Amino acid sequence: MSSEELQYVLALQHISNLGDTTAKKLIGHFGSTKNIFQQKKSDLLKLTGIGTSRVRDFHNASHLKAAEEELRFIEENKVKVLYFRDADYPEKLKHCIDGPVLLFQRGNIDLNNQKIISVVGTRKITQSGIAFCEQFIEDLSVLNPVIVSGFAYGVDITAQKSAVANNLQTIGCLAHGLNQIYPKVHQKYVASIEENGGFFTDFWSSDDFDRNNFLKRNRIIAGLSEATVVIESAEKGGSLVTADIANSYNREVFAVPGRPTDKLSKGCNNLIKSQNAHLLSSAADLVYMLNWQPEKEAKAIQKQLFIELEDEEKKVFEFLTKEGKAQLDSIALNCNFPSFKTAGILINMELKGVVRPLPGKLFELI
Template sequence: MQEQELLNLLMLQNLSGIGQINAKKLLQHFGSATSLFEADIKYLSTIDGIGEKRLKTLKDSSCLKEAEDELKFIKDNNIDVHYYKEEDYPSRLKQCIDSPILLFSRGNINLKNKPILSIVGTRQITSHGIAFCEQLISDLAPLEPVIVSGLAYGADIVAHKAAIDHNLQTVACLAHGLNQIYPKVHQKYVAAIENNGGFFTDFFSNSTFDRKNFLSRNRIVAGLSEATIVIESAEKGGSLVTADIAHSYDREVFAIPGRPQDKFSKGCNMLIKQQKAQMITSAADLVYFLNWDIETKKENKQTQLFLNLEGEEKLVFEKLKEIGKVEIDVLSLTTNLPTYKLASILMNLELSGHVRPLPGKQFEII
């Protein structure tokens, strides 16, 4: 992309009162941002949807300085810029009507042909929520998903850290420019995230912290992935906003159920009750609902981790060997393991090629 076109795109993205939907309409009409800004006022005034206020905004030269400053920041800091009409723009985000015309990134992000999951939840995540999130990512690790979140306290940082621990790509979506990290305490994770993943934002480096920025950031979190998982949430919160956005994008939404009296289960339970989210209790549920092809993943080197069976996996395998074809409920009774734990164990055994699922929630060894 030529520098002048990028400068004009930066101006267009940053113009107040235009918005990403109208910006795309204008780019479609003119073919480029340069042609748009070179058009005279008389011609602009004939275009449907451009009223006097927007016309004045488009001809406001004060935005040029901010765009020039941002272009300098991009060049000085080796920031990657992704234009929604180009191939390197995230494919799923491109499908969203309000996705930004420009997305800025830093790190080593590779989303091509990858399963992508967004994980969100309360900033006041409980020990139960932490354990579930860590176990979920651990169980999914052989499938090598990209884990997307917002780098916030609570569920976000738990998801990022778990992905790092399992050498998975993780992408943090920021509600500010790439010149800073918020919260500052999470600065210590920046290098690890950039080494195997990175950061996305559509905000300029001069952006100030504002509540509406975080709400806007949530559309990037929801738009990047094929599914959004809500770990824990109160009746109100940013994670529910992200879930609603994902639902509006016709993406899959999943929620972890909890006891009705638990404060941070109420939001998840509500999503399930309103049929905005599917209930999941294990990684196996997620694989089933998303219809992921785990057969091709059996050859993945990471599945070697499961070849030497120990503990509960060995117990389940030996019981299947003894009984033969069996339903999961019966297997739960004979092994004294709860079904939610069995589902996770059986998925690991399936990934490693030890067992196979059968109709009617039955399993048998291979």
């Protein structure tokens, strides 16, 4: 995109109360943003949803002036700009009706890997939540996913630090422009995250910092990924908004359950209870639900990483990996175990989420 065209796109963004959905409609109708600003007010009004007040503001010179200043910031700081019609604009975000017209990027983000998940949750993460998050991402690392979050306190920064520790790409979606970092204490993580991914935002450097920005930012977190994972959340919170947005985009949502009496489990438990999220007890649950197991060999490697099996269970596991599914008696015969003992082994493996029973006394790996 040329500097001139980018300036017009920025000018379009600067118009008050003109959201991304309407902006895309205008661009689609008139072909380019420059063409939009050259239209008569009467022609603009013909387009459904524009409104008289917006049209009256279109030809205000302040929009192009503000766009010129932001363009200067972009060029001076070598900010990468992704336009929603560009080939390198995030593919999954293209399918979100309210996805940003422009996305500003810092770092070394590469979204050719389509295994992308968002991990969100409370800012007041517990030690149990930290342990789960770290183990979850370590277990997923064999599949090399991209970890997206909001770079905030708690679950967000735990997930992103864990991604870096496991040499995974991670993306922080910011609720402000690229001229600042919030919270300031997280400045120390910026370099490592940019080396292993980077940052996205649709806010300008001139935008005021506002709490409402976090809610707007959440649509990018949900839109970038194949699935959103909520690790801990109170009954109300921003991570639940992200989960709602992900559901509206027809993306998968997962929540980690907790005790009914735990304040920071109420949000997750409610998501599961209302069937707005899948129950997530381990990385294996997500891998299975997203069908991230392309072949049996990979499946065997992944499952062994996720769950510790006893020696006898490993023997059954190896047999079912080769056979796909088998009857209890066949498993007992081939593994050289008595039938009653095999039944006990299979029950334990079922409780661990490794196998599941099928009609006709058949068993298969999950």
